[in-house]
Amino acid sequence: xxxxxxxxxxxxxxxxxxxxxxxxxxxxxxxxxxxxxxxxxxxxxxxxxxxxxxxxxxxxxxxxxxxxxxxxxxxxxxxxxxxxxxxxxxxxxxxxxxxxxxxxxxxxxxxxxxxxxxxxxxxxxxxxxxxxxxxxxxxxxxxxxxxxxxxxxxxxxxxxxxxxxxxxxxxxxxxxxxxxxxxxxxxxxxxxxxxxxxxxxxxxxxxxxxxxxxxxxxxxxxxxxxxxxxxxxxxxxxxxxxxxxxxxxxxxxxxxxxxxxxxxxxxxxxxxxxxxxxxxxxxxxxxxxxxxxxxxxxxxxxxxxxxxxxxxxxxxxxxxxxxxxxxxxxxxxxxxxxxxxxxxxxxxxxxxxxxxxxxxxxxxxxxxxxxxxxxxxxxxxxxxxxxxxxxxxxxxxxxxxxxxxxxxxxxxxxxxxxxxxxxxxxxxxxxxxxxxxxxxxxxxx
Amino acid sequence: xxxxxxxxxxxxxxxxxxxxxxxxxxxxxxxxxxxxxxxxxxxxxxxxxxxxxxxxxxxxxxxxxxxxxxxxxxxxxxxxxxxxxxxxxxxxxxxxxxxxxxxxxxxxxxxxxxxxxxxxxxxxxxxxxxxxxxxxxxxxxxxxxxxxxxxxxxxxxxxxxxxxxxxxxxxxxxxxxxxxxxxxxxxxxxxxxxxxxxxxxxxxxxxxxxxxxxxxxxxxxxxxxxxxxxxxxxxxxxxxxxxxxxxxxxxxxxxxxxxxxxxxxxxxxxxxxxxxxxxxxxxxxxxxxxxxxxxxxxxxxxxxxxxxxxxxxxxxxxxxxxxxxxxxxxxxxxxxxxxxxxxxxxxxxxxxxxxxxx
Numbered sequence: 001x002x003x004x005x006x007x008x009x010x011x012x013x014x015x016x017x018x019x020x021x022x023x024x025x026x027x028x029x030x031x032x033x034x035x036x037x038x039x040x041x042x043x044x045x046x047x048x049x050x051x052x053x054x055x056x057x058x059x060x061x062x063x064x065x066x067x068x069x070x071x072x073x074x075x076x077x078x079x080x081x082x083x084x085x086x087x088x089x090x091x092x093x094x095x096x097x098x099x100x101x102x103x104x105x106x107x108x109x110x111x112x113x114x115x116x117x118x119x120x121x122x123x124x125x126x127x128x129x130x131x132x133x134x135x136x137x138x139x140x141x142x143x144x145x146x147x148x149x150x151x152x153x154x155x156x157x158x159x160x161x162x163x164x165x166x167x168x169x170x171x172x173x174x175x176x177x178x179x180x181x182x183x184x185x186x187x188x189x190x191x192x193x194x195x196x197x198x199x200x201x202x203x204x205x206x207x208x209x210x211x212x213x214x215x216x217x218x219x220x221x222x223x224x225x226x227x228x229x230x231x232x233x234x235x236x237x238x239x240x241x242x243x244x245x246x247x248x249x250x251x252x253x254x255x256x257x258x259x260x261x262x263x264x265x266x267x268x269x270x271x272x273x274x275x276x277x278x279x280x281x282x283x284x285x286x287x288x289x290x291x292x293x294x295x296x297x298x299x300x301x302x303x304x305x306x307x308x309x310x311x312x313x314x315x316x317x318x319x320x321x322x323x324x325x326x327x328x329x330x331x332x333x334x335x336x337x338x339x340x341x342x343x344x345x346x347x348x349x350x351x352x353x354x355x356x357x358x359x360x361x362x363x364x365x366x367x368x369x370x371x372x373x374x375x376x377x378x379x380x381x382x383x384x385x386x387x388x389x390x391x392x393x394x395x396x397x398x399x400x401x402x403x404x405x406x407x408x409x410x411x412x413x414x415x416x417x418x419x420x421x422x423x424x425x426x427x428x429x430x431x432x433x434x435x436x437x438x439x440x441x442x443x444x445x
Numbered sequence: 446x447x448x449x450x451x452x453x454x455x456x457x458x459x460x461x462x463x464x465x466x467x468x469x470x471x472x473x474x475x476x477x478x479x480x481x482x483x484x485x486x487x488x489x490x491x492x493x494x495x496x497x498x499x500x501x502x503x504x505x506x507x508x509x510x511x512x513x514x515x516x517x518x519x520x521x522x523x524x525x526x527x528x529x530x531x532x533x534x535x536x537x538x539x540x541x542x543x544x545x546x547x548x549x550x551x552x553x554x555x556x557x558x559x560x561x562x563x564x565x566x567x568x569x570x571x572x573x574x575x576x577x578x579x580x581x582x583x584x585x586x587x588x589x590x591x592x593x594x595x596x597x598x599x600x601x602x603x604x605x606x607x608x609x610x611x612x613x614x615x616x617x618x619x620x621x622x623x624x625x626x627x628x629x630x631x632x633x634x635x636x637x638x639x640x641x642x643x644x645x646x647x648x649x650x651x652x653x654x655x656x657x658x659x660x661x662x663x664x665x666x667x668x669x670x671x672x673x674x675x676x677x678x679x680x681x682x683x684x685x686x687x688x689x690x691x692x693x694x695x696x697x698x699x700x701x702x703x704x705x706x707x708x709x710x711x712x713x714x715x716x717x718x719x720x721x722x723x724x725x726x727x728x729x730x731x732x733x734x735x736x737x738x739x740x741x742x743x744x745x746x747x748x749x750x751x752x753x754x755x756x757x758x759x760x761x762x763x764x765x766x767x768x769x770x771x772x773x774x775x776x777x778x779x780x781x782x783x784x785x786x787x788x789x790x791x792x793x794x795x796x797x798x799x800x801x802x803x
Binding site for chain 1: 490491492495496497500541591594601604605606607609611612621696697698699701703704740743744760762763764767
């Protein structure tokens with residue numbers, strides 16, 4: 001009986017809504033528009049499909065729960081194939097639509113984000129680079145529109161060193177660490193940070209580059225065998241990760257002493273390596289699995305309602321899927337923060353969204369309310385800190401799933417952040433940018 | 446009818462030797478330039494400039510460079526993207542390291558640097574030919590990208606190896622909007638294209654074509670092979686170098702060595718094959734075909750699938766786009782192996798007889 005009356009109410013509500021739609025005055029629906037220059041084909045298509053699948057699923061989830069305080073989310077995808085020129089084309093194509101009420105722009109590619117940093121600043125659109133991209137944009141005084149949210153390669157490298165230090169009773173003095181990296185912008189960014197750490201902690205750092213794509217690493221691992229390092233820190237991407245794990249197995253280097261970056265620590269990296277990946281560790285700024293209430297709820301609500309974005313549902317709950325969800329959570333929360341200041345239930349303009357991203361305070365209480373406790377670290381941003389967290393967890397592959405080894409570990413901020421500021425200062429000089437005065441802005445508030 | 450040159454008498458050598466001897470061609474080119482310089486800037490949108498026209502012009506210039514080398518001088522090269530990289534990085538270094546260096550001068554110096562590197566990698570062409578030479582220029586492709594990655598000095602010690610170029614400003618005027626950048630690129634490309642058109646019908650161009658058609662015969666009639674081939678490498682690399690500098694300064698704004706990959710060299714080669722080997726016009730047509738067709742399909746296909754109620758998601762549309770694109774390339778090459786430029790030539794011949802074909 002109760003069920004029936006419920007059905008009736010729903011039916012009545014639906015028909016009322018239809019009538020209102022048909023006859024009532026057309027209400028200007030508030031809408032926040034996300035442009036998604038995504039990639040689902042090409043060499044990294046599998047990664048992109050999982051990440052953007054998670055991102056879009058969360059946006060659908062928010063819409064199904066009534067939007068951001070009533071503001072519905074709309075989005076368009078545009079295929080970039082991880083190609084810089086195509087990414088720029090997509091951005092230019094969609095930006096006119098995003099001018100009124102944009103969501104943060106996510107491109108999931110370091111190359112494309114580099115090309116967009118200047119363009120978004122000129123167009124005044126917020127650019128988010130979560131765990132990739134131009135890391136010196138942490139300094140918001142030079143980069144008001146770019147946000148390397150959550151954490152950066154440098155802070156991650158520093159956190160990994162911290163993890164190793166804790167493992168070795170607080171000292172790495174006299175140890176030897178090999179840094180094996182993809183010879184591109186992505187692999188080179190952490191070098192300065194690691195060099196600074198090696199001076200501070202007195203360990204020996206050996207740098208070994210791997211040329212793109214990295215499907216042949218015999219020479220590199222031969223060298224590693226000669227060097228006999230205590231640990232190998234690996235900044236790999238795509239096929240390079242699988243090859244490294246397999247070659248390490250062949251050369252007899254223990255996988256338990258290899259630590260990858262967060263782009264070298266997804267299911268896509270370890271599953272193809274099979275047995276060779278067992279015991280391998282990696283950093284991550286989000287956990288995997290469906291154990292997090294939010295992910296389980298997305299599966300129930302979005303996939304239950306037949307609106308899921310993944311064509312391959314087995315990707316649900318993988319590292320990259322959950323990372324997409326985390327990125328979407330941060331984007332939506334930024335808009336919520338902006339709404340709290342500029343008016344609830346209204347679509348936010350670019351300047352307001354930017355303010356929201358710069359004054360984001362995603363604490364444990366809020367994460368709990370979202371059902372995302374433990375999914376991602378707390379994030380609190382400000383004008384001079386567009387990163388907001390700098391924390392990662394360490395996880396280990398047990399042959400079938402990622403097992404989390406540590407709590408959130410923060411890199412050595414006092415050591416790393418001055419490096420960003422120095423880089424940003426140089427950049428501002430080259431480009432002729434006058435930095436904002438963060439201290440004065442903070443005082444005004 | 447449209448192309449009848451009856452009644453156009455030439456009374457001086459000058460008139461007979463001008464670039465476009467037929468009046469209709471002259472009117473056509475003036476109209477085209479008027480549209481490009483006045484009409485398009487007045488009407489085009491920002492998207493049109495920064496995502497379509499600027500890359501189209503830049504890649505036309507690069508294709509033009511390769512066409513000089515491959516189409517006119519007959520030396521197959523797979524290193525065009527690498528020479529663009531040399532241009533981009535050279536222009537950046539001249540700008541950043543030399544205080545007060547005018548942008549245009551650094552573009553020219555970038556072209557000259559690329560020309561120097563081109564001559565160096567052109568040396569093997571004196572001994573090897575055809576596909577073997579292509580392999581030798583492949584070495585340039587890998588060596589230059591490796592070099593730019595390896596030596597931090599070349600990227601001004603940027604910690605990531607990516608360079609982010611300073612703004613373009615000439616005589617106090619800032620080229621910071623897409624429209625002004627388009628006009629700058631258009632001016633440079635027009636000047637260089639006219640220069641190329643003139644060059645290929647000069648002594649130099651005739652020497653190139655003689656070498657292309659049969660180098661032994663060319664040597665017998667007194668053409669210096671080394672000089673001719675290396676000049677072709679130098680001029681070609683100069684064009685590619687300027688295109689690379691424009692690519693960095695007027696299009697992307699920040700570039701990394703990996704962006705100038707072998708894939709890009711192949712795309713430039715496809716542009717001249719589809720457009721027409723040994724044709725200035727072909728370089729432009731080919732660049733338009735290879736660059737713009739995918740974008741066109743990308744915009745049309747989703748709308749089409751929605752109209753026909755086909756259940757395509759984003760990835761499927763991208764796959765279909767690749768297939769259609771590939772099929773179209775094959776179609777054009779089967780129908781007209783000499784490229785799109787040849788189609789235009791046939792059209793002109795038909796128009797000359799129209800409406801009374803034999």
